[in-house]
Amino acid sequence: MNVVVLAKQVPDAESSIEIKGDGERLEIQQKFATSLFDEFALEEALRIRERHGGRVKVITLGAGKATEVLRTGIAMGADETLLLDHAAFLDGDGYATALALSRAVSKAPCDVVLCGKQAVDDDRGEVGPMVAQFLGLPHVGGVVKLDIAEGKASAESLAEAGREVVEVSLPAVFTVQKGLNEPRVAPITGVMKAMKAQIPKAAPEDLGLDPAEVGRAGSKVQVKRYLAPKKRPPVQIIGGEANDAAREAVRILADVERLI
Amino acid sequence: MQPARQCGFSRTWKGSFRGWLVDTILVFVETKGDAAKKASLELLSEGRKLEQAGRFRMEAVVLGPLPAGLKDRLLSLTETLVHIDDPLLEAYTPEGYAFALAGYAGEAGPKMILAGATQMGRDFMPRVAVLLGCGIVSDVTAAAWEGDPVTFVRPVYGGKVLTEVSCNGFPVIVTTRPNAFGISEEGSRTGNLVERQAGVTADQVHTRIQRADAKPKGKVDLTEADIIVSGGRGLKAAENFRLIEELADAIGGTVGATRSVVDAGWRDQEDQVGKSGKTVSPKLYIAVGISGAIHHIMGMDTSKVVLAVNKDPNAIIFQYANYGIVGDLFEVVPAMTAELKKR
Numbered sequence: 001m002n003v004v005v006l007a008k009q010v011p012d013a014e015s016s017i018e019i020k021g022d023g024e025r026l027e028i029q030q031k032f033a034t035s036l037f038d039e040f041a042l043e044e045a046l047r048i049r050e051r052h053g054g055r056v057k058v059i060t061l062g063a064g065k066a067t068e069v070l071r072t073g074i075a076m077g078a079d080e081t082l083l084l085d086h087a088a089f090l091d092g093d094g095y096a097t098a099l100a101l102s103r104a105v106s107k108a109p110c111d112v113v114l115c116g117k118q119a120v121d122d123d124r125g126e127v128g129p130m131v132a133q134f135l136g137l138p139h140v141g142g143v144v145k146l147d148i149a150e151g152k153a154s155a156e157s158l159a160e161a162g163r164e165v166v167e168v169s170l171p172a173v174f175t176v177q178k179g180l181n182e183p184r185v186a187p188i189t190g191v192m193k194a195m196k197a198q199i200p201k202a203a204p205e206d207l208g209l210d211p212a213e214v215g216r217a218g219s220k221v222q223v224k225r226y227l228a229p230k231k232r233p234p235v236q237i238i239g240g241e242a243n244d245a246a247r248e249a250v251r252i253l254a255d256v257e258r259l260i
Numbered sequence: 261m262q263p264a265r266q267c268g269f270s271r272t273w274k275g276s277f278r279g280w281l282v283d284t285i286l287v288f289v290e291t292k293g294d295a296a297k298k299a300s301l302e303l304l305s306e307g308r309k310l311e312q313a314g315r316f317r318m319e320a321v322v323l324g325p326l327p328a329g330l331k332d333r334l335l336s337l338t339e340t341l342v343h344i345d346d347p348l349l350e351a352y353t354p355e356g357y358a359f360a361l362a363g364y365a366g367e368a369g370p371k372m373i374l375a376g377a378t379q380m381g382r383d384f385m386p387r388v389a390v391l392l393g394c395g396i397v398s399d400v401t402a403a404a405w406e407g408d409p410v411t412f413v414r415p416v417y418g419g420k421v422l423t424e425v426s427c428n429g430f431p432v433i434v435t436t437r438p439n440a441f442g443i444s445e446e447g448s449r450t451g452n453l454v455e456r457q458a459g460v461t462a463d464q465v466h467t468r469i470q471r472a473d474a475k476p477k478g479k480v481d482l483t484e485a486d487i488i489v490s491g492g493r494g495l496k497a498a499e500n501f502r503l504i505e506e507l508a509d510a511i512g513g514t515v516g517a518t519r520s521v522v523d524a525g526w527r528d529q530e531d532q533v534g535k536s537g538k539t540v541s542p543k544l545y546i547a548v549g550i551s552g553a554i555h556h557i558m559g560m561d562t563s564k565v566v567l568a569v570n571k572d573p574n575a576i577i578f579q580y581a582n583y584g585i586v587g588d589l590f591e592v593v594p595a596m597t598a599e600l601k602k603r
Contacts, residue, residue, distance in 0.1 A: 013535060013554055017420050026421060036536055094396060095389060120535060122416050124398050126386040129354060133390035138355055138466035141383040144529070154470065158530055160379050160481045161292065165471040172466065178536040179529045220395030220427055224411060227422040229561065235568070235584045245585045246595030249567060252583060254603065257565050259487070259544045260511055 001052035001148060003045040004105050005078070006115035006127065007038035007060050009069040013120065023225035032065045034072050037116025040176045043183040045114055046077045048148050054111070055079040059104050061089050061097060067199055075186035075194035082107075085201040088211035094126030096218035101127065102134035103207035112153070113173040117142050128175035138172045144179035283371035285316045286342075288361060289334060290380055294327045296334065298484045299376025299438040304337045306441050307374070310405055311339075319368065320451075323360050323458070324349035336447035342368075346458035348465055352380060356465045358387035360458035365392060370431050372410070377435035378483065385433050395427035400436045401541070401562060418535050418558030437562075438484045439541040480514045482533065487513030487544045490533055490560070491521065494549020494570060494589055498526035503593045504548060510600040516540065518556050534559035549589045552577030569593065 011017070013036075015029035034042070045056045058073035060066050061084035070081040084100055092100070105113055113132075118125035132139035145156035148170075155174060156165045186194070204211045212218060238245045238252070254260045287307050290297040296304075307318035320338040322330075324345065334341050344364055348356045357380075365373055365388070373388065375381040377399040389396035401422075402413040409426040412434060416423050482488060489511065491504040501515070508515045517527035519534050533540055535555040545563035549570060550556060557580050560566070568581035569589050578584045585592050 017417055019421065094386065120418065125382050126396055126398055129383060129386040130390050133387040140467060162473045164469060166467050167470050168467045220429055221397055221425050224424045224426055227424060229419060229422055232580060232582060235578045235581045237584045237586060242587050242591035243595045245587055246592050247599050249583060249585060250596055250599040253544065259565060
C-alpha cells in the first residue's frame with residue numbers, strides 16, 4: 001500500500017502578518033509550522049503503512065522553509081520525499097498548484113493520497129479535490145476516520161447533516177481534518193535522520209510541464225491586493241450587577257441591534 | 261468534456277433589446293430535504309439584483325431529487341430553473357455532481373458559476389473547475405459584481421488578512437461563505453423549468469454512501485446559524501453547557517464551543533468554532549467564558565455583532581467584541597435567558 005502525502009509548511013498561527021506597500025505584499029514573521037491538517041495526513045499515512053506495509057512519500061511545493069515539512073515527514077517516519085523546487089512553481093492559485101502536484105503524484109503508482117482539508121495560510125481547500133480530478137480519481141473530503149482494505153476504503157467524514165460513511169475504490173484522494181488521529185512526536189533518531197536527508201527535487205520539465213503552466217504564470221485567479229479586515233469599534237462594556245447587565249444586554253440586542 | 265462556450269450571446273432574448281449584451285450566471289442550488297440551503301438563497305437574491313441591473317441573466321441549477329414544494333418555491337425566485345436528474349445523482353457524490361454541473365456549464369457558457377461555500381460546495385466545485393479548465397475563488401465574503409473583471413474578497417490566514425482577487429478568463433467559479441449576503445424575499449416570479457439528464461455513467465462515480473447519521477431535526481448548522489452561543493473553559497464542567505443550551509434555546513441560536521472544551525470531551529468536534537473547527541459568520545455571536553485565543557478568533561471574527569461574557573476584564577475576547585459584560589457567567593447567562601423568556 002503506497003501512500004502519498006501532500007503537505008505544506010505555513011506561517012505559524014501566532015506569526016504577525018503586516019500588509020506593506022499599499023496592499024501589494026505581506027510581511028510575515030519568519031515562524032513556520034506544518035499546516036495543521038497536514039499533520040493528521042502524515043500521521044495517518046504512517047499508520048496505514050504500519051498496518052498494510054508499503055511506502056510513504058511526502059511531496060511539497062515551495063521555496064525556502066518549504067523543505068521543513070519534508071524533514072518533519074522524514075523525522076516522523078516517511079520513506080521518501082519530493083520537493084517541487086523552481087521559481088516558476090511559486091505563487092500559484094489552487095489550479096496551478098494542483099496541476100503541478102498531480103503530476104508529481106503520478107510519477108509513481110500509489111494507492112492512497114492524503115492531504116489536509118485546507119492549508120491554513122491560503123485557506124482555499126481546493127488542492128485535494130483538484131488533484132483528484134486531474135488524476136481522474138475519486139476523493140472523500142473532511143475525513144475523520146479511515147479504514148483501508150484491499151482495493152477499497154471506508155471513510156467517515158463530518159457532513160453538515162451529520163456523520164457520513166463513504167465507501168470508495170482505490171486509488172483515491174482523502175482530505176483529512178481534526179479528529180482523525182493524534183499526530184506522533186518525531187523520535188530523536190528520526191530528527192537526526194531528517195537533518196541529514198537529501199531532498200530530491202523536481203522542476204516543471206521533470207513533470208512534463210511548461211513553466212508557463214504552473215505557479216503565478218499558470219494561475220487563473222490573481223490576487224490584486226491585500227486588505228486589512230474591518231476593525232470592530234472599541235468594545236462597549238455593559239456595567240452593573242449581573243441581573244442589570246443581562247437585562248441591558250438583551251435590550252441592546254433587541255432594540256438597538258435588532259437581532260432578536 | 262467540451263470547453264465552455266466562450267460567447268456572450270444569451271439564449272433567451274425575452275424581447276430585451278440588451279439581450280446580446282447579457283451574460284449568463286449559473287447558481288448551483290444546494291438542497292437539503294425540502295429546502296434550499298441558506299447560502300444558495302443568498303446567491304439567488306444577489307443574482308436577481310444583478311438581473312435587475314441588466315448585466316446578467318441567471319439560471320438556477322438543481323442536481324438530483326427536486327421535491328415539488330421546493331420546485332415551486334425556486335420557480336418563484338428565478339426565471340429559469342434547470343433541474344438535472346439522473347439515477348446517479350440520487351445521493352451526493354463529488355464526482356457525479358462535478359460531471360453533471362460541468363457538463364451543463366459547458367453547454368450554457370456562463371460567465372460565472374456561483375455556489376455556497378458550504379461543505380458540499382467546497383467539496384465538489386474545485387473538481388468542476390478542473391473539468392472546465394477554469395479558475396475558482398473559494399469562500400468569498402464580498403463581491404464587486406459591477407467590476408470587469410468582477411473582483412472578490414476572500415479571507416486568508418484565518419481572517420488576519422483579506423485578499424482582493426479576480427479571474428481574467430471565464431467562466432469563473434465562486435463559492436460564497438454562508439451569511440455573506442442578505443436574502444431579499446421577492447418570490448413573485450413564474451420561472452421556466454428546464455429538465456435535463458446528466459448523462460453521468462456508473463464508471464465515473466467511485467464513491468458510495470454506506471451510512472449517514474442525520475443530526476437531530478431542526479438543528480441549524482453552525483456555518484448557517486444567524487445566532488451562535490459559544491462556551492469555553494470558563495464553564496468549568498461539561499454539564500454546565502446546559503446554561504449555554506438554555507440561552508441558545510431562548511434566543512433561537514446554535515451552540516458552539518472552543519477547541520479546549522472539545523479536546524476535553526465536553527462537546528463534539530462538530531461544535532468547534534475556530535481554526536481547526538468551523539468558520540462562522542452569524543449576525544450575533546455570544547462568547548461565554550471564552551478567553552479569546554487566536555485559534556478561536558480566526559473562526560468567528562467575521563460575526564457581525566459579538567457579545568462577550570467573561571469575568572476577566574483583560575480577556576482578549578473583549579478586543580474582538582462589540583459589547584462586553586465583565587461578570588460571573590453563572591449569574592449573567594441565566595439572567596439573560598430569563599430576560600429573553602419574558603419577551
